[in-house]
Amino acid sequence: MPPPLIAIIGRPNVGKSRLFNRVLGTRTAIVDDVPGVTRDRNYADGAYRGRPFRLVDTGGLDPSATEGMLSLIRQQVQLAIAEADILILLMDGRAGLTPTDEEIVSLLRRVKKPVFFAINKIDTPQSDALLADFYRLGKDTLYPISAEHGIGVDDLLEALFPLLPASGADEDIAECPRVAVVGRPNVGKSTLVNTLLGQERVLVSELPGTTRDPIDTVVTCQGRQYVFTDTAGIRRRGKIERGIEGYSVARALRAMGRSDVAVLILDAVEGITEQDTKIAGLILKQGRACVLLVNKWDLTEGDVTAGEQYTLDLRRRFPFLPWAPVLFGSALKPDSVRGVFPLIDRAMAAFTLRVPTGPLNKFLQEEVLEEHPLPVRKGKPSKAVKSAYITQVATKPPAFALFVGHPENVGRTYLRYLENRVREQYEFLGSPIRILVRKK
Helix, strand or coil, rough: CCCCCEEEEEECCHHHHHHHHHHHHCCCCCCCCCCCCCCCCEEEEEEEEEEEEEEEEHHHCCCCCCCCCHHHHHHHHHHHHHHEEEEEEEECCCCCCCCCHHHHHHCCCCCCEEEEEEEECCCCCHHEEEEEEHHHHHHCCEEECCCCEEEEEHHHHHHHHHHCCCCCCCHHHHHEEEEEEEEECCHHHHHHHHHHHCCCCCCCCCCCCCCCCEEEEEEEECCCEEEEECCCCCCCCEEEEEEHHHHHHHHHHHHHHCEEEEEEEEEEEEEEECCHHHHHHHHHHCCCEEHHHCCCHHCCCCCCCHHHHHHHHHHHCCCCCCHHHCCCCCCCHHHCCHHHHHHHHHHHHCCCCCCCHHHHHHHHHHHHHCCCCCCCCCCCCCCCHHHHHEEECCCCCCCEEEEEECHHHHHHHHHHHHHHHHHHHHCCCCCCEEEEEEEE
């Protein structure tokens, strides 16, 4: 049984993300004084006194919103309320009880779930008087807190504690492949996750930069679970605004770093841009497995040479990712993108593959060195030059240590040859591999 889901809801700018970060003891959510910073549901695992839970931060709720971004946020919050086991309604003590707060309370009266009413920004003894206004809601128990300073948060968690099961965390999730969906803004990252999930889990808008926080989503395909992380679009450094967007891009990069597989979304219509190449380079730099998904491929129908031309362009622009498999599809058409799961599986298998030392060295001695001996810079090969030993020292990504008598003689060209031979011999599709030269 998975841990209970606790959703923090409230109108914009009451401190939901600060409370989210305070409870978790991290800086997971983006915190800023601008209303509407949190747009999607942002999930994270936490625990209190040994009891696990799943916490979700939501966008500011405006029940009356009917159009635009506020309407989209409202839809996401309503989904969070529907799926949550426990709700925390957060209100602003300094602002007092507002009509929007009362609307939200009215909405929650129809919800058959535990609801905890927390009043934020109560950080001094003098501010206790601010609570009086909120007792008009008819609630016997209010929880005055200061999310910024941590005051009263433990009392809130103590009240939640009896509702948290002593055990029940889904340990299988920890073993799931973690997949970061990355790319430029507005190439279809959120649409892909929504399509694979089969519901509007991630907010989708035609406005670039809609996704700001990395969003974790568990997707199940043929009985296997995957944790997908939708990330903010990574723009050119010169176009990244300071503040919120800068935080978002930094978190996208960190999300990439904690993933196993990065699915790089490319635009079939716009073609491969310089920024696509830079993002691909970041994937390689962080040593992640990689799958390339060319989105909006349905818009190229009728061009019989489009696939061949695009593949050639891929290999020209991404010469450092020849091992990354490519899928052409449309995020709007589920059947065309479900092929990403087998590619992720193959990339994950390569990413975690460990080759036994015995067969690996037999392959090195009998095939690699026989065909192409170690390079020699001066004179005749010595015994030390002729001999070599290789062993795998790590996975995620696979790394090999090549022990030779003269490491200075082994240049990049030979290492590239060795990598290609290892890839031919073993199944490393979708994963980088590293070969480190060491002296015997």
